[in-house]
Amino acid sequence: MKEAIEIHTPLTDKVCEELNAGDLVLLSGDVLTGRDVAHKRLFDVIMHGEKLPIDLTGKIMFYAAPTPSKPGHPIGSIGPTTSSRMDQYAPKLIELGLKGMIGKGQRSSEVKEAIQRYTAIYFGAMGGVAALLSRYITKAEVMAYGDLGPESMMRLEVVNFPLVVVNDSRGRDLYEDALEKYRRE
């Protein structure tokens, strides 16, 4: 297996260009969390021409809503939700500067085109291993939409968070490559 590539936030064009579908990545720095309702609210703000509650430039959005933190822990169990539910919002956010997304599952062609056009990246995080993934998070704070509870937008500090590149800026797609390589008739 190829060695993991260590990367840090904020994501730049240069970092995104060097990543390829199928690469194992260890991410350090900070990421935002947001899922269905938070995305809808961000989108409504954009459509009304209002100011976003957070600056998206160079940021990574993790489609996730953790379990409540136990006393003495920075966060509860956390892992990706299915990304396709955010497909209708993602191209606009990428256009406004969002550089990375973390989730699970295949994306729409519109999202993949935006990833290519704006040199962004879509990472897969492992689904269903949330007790393990919480170990790579050192801090969590609510940034916006606190009324949404677990679905609020948070800022997480992560250290060597394990990810796999699914859609790279050259238009490659790990899920499609995987089917081609491993499908048996």
Add this chain to the structure above:
Amino acid sequence: MSSLREVSCDTITETVRRLFLEANTDLGADVLSAIEKFLAREESDLGRYALDKIVENATIAREQSAPLCQDTGLAVLFVELGQDVHIVGGNFNEAVQEGVRRAYEEGFFRKSICDPLTRHNTGDNTPAVIHAEIVAGHNIKIMAMPKGGGSENMSSCMMLLPAAGLEGLKRHVVETVVQAGSKPCPPVIVGVGVGGSMEESAILAKKALLRPVGQHNTKDDRLPTVESEILEEINRCGIGPQGYGGRTTALAVHIEMMPCHIASLPVTVNIQCHVARHKEAVI
């Protein structure tokens, strides 16, 4: 006439509480041994990496009583209520809901239940979905299953043409799993309900997921072969663990079947992610 046995609502609440606390933090030996079996024959590097992480996650969750997955699920229960049981000290449904409420609060589990339209969270992970069946005897069997939303979304309920037959059924199940791709957190367990009515096929599909992973349905001697054939076909598709490619797309196919109307062939495919949580107790 047999005498009634009294079971208190407090006992029901406590049992439900314990089952959901355990289910969300302690992955069953059935899932882990299936993972180990497939890990040994997985061809893909990323696939083996993903399967390894599932085993590692289960160990951490058990040691720390931490939720295996951030999606601690919709609380689904199957209850077999003995007809000679008399429930005392309250209301059965409310006793179950209270057990769910306590487990999700005490376990620091995510409350994932909301109004379908406003999306306003109910705040305590209730209401649970309860399927109760009256059976002979003086015991209550409770099977608890926290069901994740991502895999549930990839499920399907179809009224096939009777002429579709066994081949049509097999094709439909394989297509549903392949269509779901990487979204439901493969490797998955595929619950299939065949026959009955529209809603009964869905209940059968969910019930099929309560079986220990990989245990065949031996009530109908046609089914073990059908289950194995569908599983093999799914695992030829290449999706692999997490969709990263490989041989392990599904760990098992479980079919439950019953007779249906001469005009119908109801088939529900209920997808379960690899965090196949189910615990049971008899009161």
